[in-house]
Amino acid sequence: xxxxxxxxxxxxxxxxxxxxxxxxxxxxxxxxxxxxxxxxxxxxxxxxxxxxxxxxxxxxxxxxxxxxxxxxxxxxxxxxxxxxxxxxxxxxxxxxxxxxxxxxxxxxxxxxxxxxxxxxxxxxxxxxxxxxxxxxxxxxxxxxxxxxxxxxxxxxxxxxxxxxxxxxxxxxxxxxxxxxxxxxxxxxxxxxxxxxxxxxxxxxxxxxxxxxxxxxxxxxxxxxxxxxxxxxxxxxxxxxxxxxxxxxxxxxxxxxxxxxxxxxxxxxxxxxxxxxxxxxxxxxxxxxxxxxxxxxxxxxxxxxxxxxxxxxxxxxxxxxxxxxxxxxxxxxxxxxxxxxxxxxxxxxxxxxxxxxxxxxxxxxxxxxxxxxxxxxxxxxxxxxxxxxxxxxxxxxxxxxxxxxxxxxx
Numbered sequence: 001x002x003x004x005x006x007x008x009x010x011x012x013x014x015x016x017x018x019x020x021x022x023x024x025x026x027x028x029x030x031x032x033x034x035x036x037x038x039x040x041x042x043x044x045x046x047x048x049x050x051x052x053x054x055x056x057x058x059x060x061x062x063x064x065x066x067x068x069x070x071x072x073x074x075x076x077x078x079x080x081x082x083x084x085x086x087x088x089x090x091x092x093x094x095x096x097x098x099x100x101x102x103x104x105x106x107x108x109x110x111x112x113x114x115x116x117x118x119x120x121x122x123x124x125x126x127x128x129x130x131x132x133x134x135x136x137x138x139x140x141x142x143x144x145x146x147x148x149x150x151x152x153x154x155x156x157x158x159x160x161x162x163x164x165x166x167x168x169x170x171x172x173x174x175x176x177x178x179x180x181x182x183x184x185x186x187x188x189x190x191x192x193x194x195x196x197x198x199x200x201x202x203x204x205x206x207x208x209x210x211x212x213x214x215x216x217x218x219x220x221x222x223x224x225x226x227x228x229x230x231x232x233x234x235x236x237x238x239x240x241x242x243x244x245x246x247x248x249x250x251x252x253x254x255x256x257x258x259x260x261x262x263x264x265x266x267x268x269x270x271x272x273x274x275x276x277x278x279x280x281x282x283x284x285x286x287x288x289x290x291x292x293x294x295x296x297x298x299x300x301x302x303x304x305x306x307x308x309x310x311x312x313x314x315x316x317x318x319x320x321x322x323x324x325x326x327x328x329x330x331x332x333x334x335x336x337x338x339x340x341x342x343x344x345x346x347x348x349x350x351x352x353x354x355x356x357x358x359x360x361x362x363x364x365x366x367x368x369x370x371x372x373x374x375x376x377x378x379x380x381x382x383x384x385x386x387x388x389x390x391x392x393x394x395x396x397x398x399x400x401x402x403x404x405x406x407x408x409x
Contacts, residue, residue, distance in 0.1 A: 252311050
């Protein structure tokens with residue numbers, strides 16, 4: 001931790017231009033993360049796969065090229081564009097960088113993002129685009145953007161719009177340093193679609209085994225199907241916060257020792273979920289009302305200890321990563337002996353769907369939004385905020401219209 005504090009203290013007051021500081025800052029950041037520093041440049045573009053100031057020939061409309069330089073490039077990992085904003089108190093104001101915390105600073109970082117995105121478009125397509133785009137305000141913040149299909153689509157804030165900015169003080173958090181290290185060393189491991197696929201396969205294996213046990217016990221599919229569905233929904237509701245964290249998992253844990261109590265305890269919880277209750281006798285807290293008819297039948301089938309263990313193991317999985325849209329597919333295959341062998345291996349992963357939807361639907365809308373946002377920023381710079389707001393609202397109204405006409409959007 002002393003190393004982290006020393007790094008933060010050293011760079012907190014950095015005030016020169018990014019040209020003077022960015023290579024040293026990023027090199028010391030590599031040391032902090034425990035990853036190799038960039039290699040010395042050789043001048044051979046094919047060999048310079050992890051270097052500062054990687055040269056890039058940018059094509060012009062007339063067929064000529066303009067030289068460009070990527071501040072930091074690592075093949076298969078990221079393109080990084082560095083800037084350095086001015087101190088919030090204005091003591092180090094410099095033209096073009098913006099005072100931190102102001103609209104001008106946000107605009108400067110957006111320009112850096114656009115510059116890096118253009119560099120990525122000019123990279124050779126053969127090895128695939130890097131999955132990450134990084135914007136760095138030296139000594140202040142690192143912004144992460146991802147595009148895991150690596151096809152040249154729009155880069156989006158990673159892991160989400162609320163947490164894509166990593167400020168200098170955030171480096172005290174081990175999970176933040178681990179995230180940055182992964183960007184440097186194993187960026188595709190951060191792809192949430194990969195995580196969701198792995199989690200889904202783990203859930204599917206347990207679900208198939210539970211379905212086989214119910215089948216062997218003589219329960220018809222018409223009874224087993226809604227029972228498994230109630231179990232799945234309860235596990236999902238627990239992980240996303242609709243039920244208290246660990247509540248159903250604790251019930252399953254208790255029933256591992258006393259499996260005969262499972263039908264009564266699970267049935268009572270589902271009755272409380274079917275009506276909503278001021279105080280749950282099972283979870284010892286408020287339980288919301290779950291409509292939709294899933295809990296019109298609250299039957300909980302008797303399970304032996306091994307089957308309860310399957311549900312308990314499933315409860316410890318990150319259910320927030322499981323796609324609710326595939327519940328139906330999982331359930332059908334779990335209950336159909338002809339399809340059960342396909343569980344976890346042949347469902348359509350989200351990444352496959354995105355490869356179709358991204359270029360045909362999402363990408364055009366994002367490009368249009370980028371143009372609207374840029375126009376709005378220019379209007380704001382000219383003190384025409386009502387016009388900027390009108391432009392943004394017009395785009396949102398059109399987007400809502402598209403969603404009404406085609407809910408898949």
